[in-house]
Amino acid sequence: MKTKLLLLTFLGFFAANAQTTYNLDWFTGIGANVDLTIDQGDTVIWTWGDALPHTVENESGNSVETFNSGVITGMGETYSYTFTVVGDNNYFCGIHGAASMSGNITVLEVLGVEENELNKISIYPNPASSTINLVLPKNMQTGQITAYDILGKQIYSQEFESEDNIAINISSWNTGSYFLKVVSGESMQTERFIKN
Numbered sequence: 001m002k003t004k005l006l007l008l009t010f011l012g013f014f015a016a017n018a019q020t021t022y023n024l025d026w027f028t029g030i031g032a033n034v035d036l037t038i039d040q041g042d043t044v045i046w047t048w049g050d051a052l053p054h055t056v057e058n059e060s061g062n063s064v065e066t067f068n069s070g071v072i073t074g075m076g077e078t079y080s081y082t083f084t085v086v087g088d089n090n091y092f093c094g095i096h097g098a099a100s101m102s103g104n105i106t107v108l109e110v111l112g113v114e115e116n117e118l119n120k121i122s123i124y125p126n127p128a129s130s131t132i133n134l135v136l137p138k139n140m141q142t143g144q145i146t147a148y149d150i151l152g153k154q155i156y157s158q159e160f161e162s163e164d165n166i167a168i169n170i171s172s173w174n175t176g177s178y179f180l181k182v183v184s185g186e187s188m189q190t191e192r193f194i195k196n
C-alpha cells in the first residue's frame, strides 16, 4: 500500500507540472482588458474582488469554448474553467457588461500533449487551509471522490454527479499531505494536495 502511494505521489507531480493555474481578479470596473495567454489544458480562476453579483461568460460568436459561471455573489468567491481548445475566448460579465468587465483568454496549442493530459483533475488552492475546490474533466462528471492521508488511511468520501466544480471543507483536517482519488466509470485519477 505504501509503495503504491509513493508511486502515485510521483505520478501526481508530473500531472501537476503539465498544467498551470492562473488567477484573475474580477470586480466592477476592472476594465475591458482582463486578458491572458495560456496553454491548452491550463485553468483560469477568477476571484471576486467586490461584493456585487457577477458572471464570467463567453461572448457568443467570439469564443471557441462555451462557459458561463452563472450569477455568483460574494467577495472572494471564485469561478474556474479549464481551457482545452486552441483559439480566442472573449468573455464578459453579463451583469455589468463588457465595458466594465471583460477580457480575452488566448489558448495556445501545446504540441505533444496527449488527450489525457487535458483531462486531468485540478485542485485549488493548493496548499489550502479551509476549502479545496476540485475541477473535474468533462469525462468525469459522476462518480466517487475519496481522500487519503499520507499513510493511506481514508479520511473522506463522497459521491458526485454532474458538477464541474466541487468544494470540500477541510478545515477540521490535520495539516499534511493528502491524496484525492476520483473514480468515474473506468477512469481513475489521483492528485496530491497539502492542508496547511
Ligand SMILES: [Cu+2]
Pocket (backbone or CB within 6 Å): 027, 028, 053, 054, 055, 093, 094, 095, 096, 097, 101
Ligand atoms: Cu459584474
